[in-house]
Amino acid sequence: MKDVAQQKQDIGNWGHMLANMLLAGSVILTAACGNNGTASPPSQPVAFNHQKHIEIEMECTRCHPGATTQTQAGLVPIAACATCHRGIISDHPEIVKLMGYLENNEPLLWQRVNNIAPSAMVQFKHKPHARAGVPCTTCHGDVGQMSVAYQAINTANMSWCITCHQNSDASTDCLTCHY
Numbered sequence: 001m002k003d004v005a006q007q008k009q010d011i012g013n014w015g016h017m018l019a020n021m022l023l024a025g026s027v028i029l030t031a032a033c034g035n036n037g038t039a040s041p042p043s044q045p046v047a048f049n050h051q052k053h054i055e056i057e058m059e060c061t062r063c064h065p066g067a068t069t070q071t072q073a074g075l076v077p078i079a080a081c082a083t084c085h086r087g088i089i090s091d092h093p094e095i096v097k098l099m100g101y102l103e104n105n106e107p108l109l110w111q112r113v114n115n116i117a118p119s120a121m122v123q124f125k126h127k128p129h130a131r132a133g134v135p136c137t138t139c140h141g142d143v144g145q146m147s148v149a150y151q152a153i154n155t156a157n158m159s160w161c162i163t164c165h166q167n168s169d170a171s172t173d174c175l176t177c178h179y
């Protein structure tokens with residue numbers, strides 16, 4: 001439970017944010033009309049291919065272990081990729097690159113495809129959606145068929161979230177999604 005001081009602080013932040021939104025309203029409208037709202041795929045440090053892994057019937061949660069049980073889907077460390085790739089196509093240029101990160105103990109910084117701006121003060125949680133039986137494809141499209149993961153649906157879209165919440169009797173209270 002949040003204490004009263006924290007709740008007051010929250011309400012203060014909201015007032016501030018709504019005022020900012022009024023000021024920035026015209027900018028937001030312009031941005032929303034510019035395109036269909038999905039971001040183009042970022043370039044990744046290693047050319048990962050979902051399709052090749054779903055073809056061999058790997059489960060999404062084998063690499064994204066939090067997707068049904070945690071807030072964030074997450075991604076396994078390179079060591080987990082290496083259990084296969086020490087043996088499978090180990091001389092493929094992208095695998096050579098991948099193993100280089102592991103050997104040099106360098107972080108592999110995958111670029112985000114879906115990203116709700118921290119300034120929107122939203123916390124998206126995977127777990128309740130999995131529990132309610134919403135499949136990955138509803139929010140991410142058919143990633144298993146993608147050679148390059150791209151954003152099929154604009155997930156940083158409040159009216160998209162709220163429309164589904166209304167249709168599925170989930171909460172539309174501001175503080176369900178905002179902190």
Ligand code: HEC
Nearest residue numbers: 060064067072073074114115116124129134135136139155
């Ligand atoms: C109800 C919609 C919804 C469903 C269902 C959903 N996701 Fe997501 N996913 C999102 C949103 C929204 C984000 C961006 C969250 C953010 O920026 O904080 C995201 C982010 C991600 C990310 C990157 C960030 C992270 O959390 O690690 C991965 C990977 C991911 N999802 C995988 C999956 C997988 C696998 C499934 C199915 C088991 C799934 N998602 C189901 C909406 C969904």
Ligand code: HEC
Nearest residue numbers: 047048049052053056063080081084088089092094095098
């Ligand atoms: C269960 C074993 C397994 C695991 C674990 C695994 N892969 Fe793979 N990976 C494969 C197979 C099989 C292929 C396809 C090989 C082929 O084309 O002959 C592949 C192909 C690839 C390719 C080449 C794609 C292309 O365009 O040809 C890359 C890059 C890759 N994997 C990266 C990764 C990364 C990164 C991870 C960890 C997040 C990972 N793999 C985990 C089995 C695995």
Ligand code: HEC
Nearest residue numbers: 048053058059060063110111112113114136140143144149
């Ligand atoms: C072999 C490991 C592996 C498997 C299996 C796998 N993924 Fe991924 N996934 C990755 C890697 C590596 C990335 C980051 C690179 C990229 O974006 O392509 C990623 C990225 C993503 C993203 C974009 C994350 C973001 O930044 O928003 C989504 C969404 C996603 N995966 C969903 C899925 C779904 C759905 C499945 C099952 C159909 C799945 N993944 C199966 C390794 C995997």
Ligand code: HEC
Nearest residue numbers: 124125128129132134138155160161164165168170176177
């Ligand atoms: C396809 C439908 C769908 C979409 C899209 C969707 N949700 Fe949900 N959401 C649900 C359902 C169903 C539940 C579970 C409600 C329950 O358990 O009572 C839920 C639950 C939640 C919860 C947990 C609520 C609680 O009481 O614990 C949060 C937080 C949430 N959603 C945030 C979001 C955000 C943020 C977005 C957009 C980025 C979003 N959702 C998009 C269907 C959806």
Ligand code: HEC
Nearest residue numbers: 021116117119120122156157158161162165172173174177
């Ligand atoms: C089901 C989830 C959900 C609910 C409920 C919700 N929001 Fe949001 N809201 C979001 C998401 C997701 C974004 C992020 C959109 C983006 O990144 O552009 C957002 C963005 C916003 C923004 C813009 C912030 C910015 O910096 O871009 C404001 C203001 C806002 N919401 C106010 C509200 C108010 C007020 C309520 C209650 C009446 C509410 N929201 C209820 C999900 C939700």
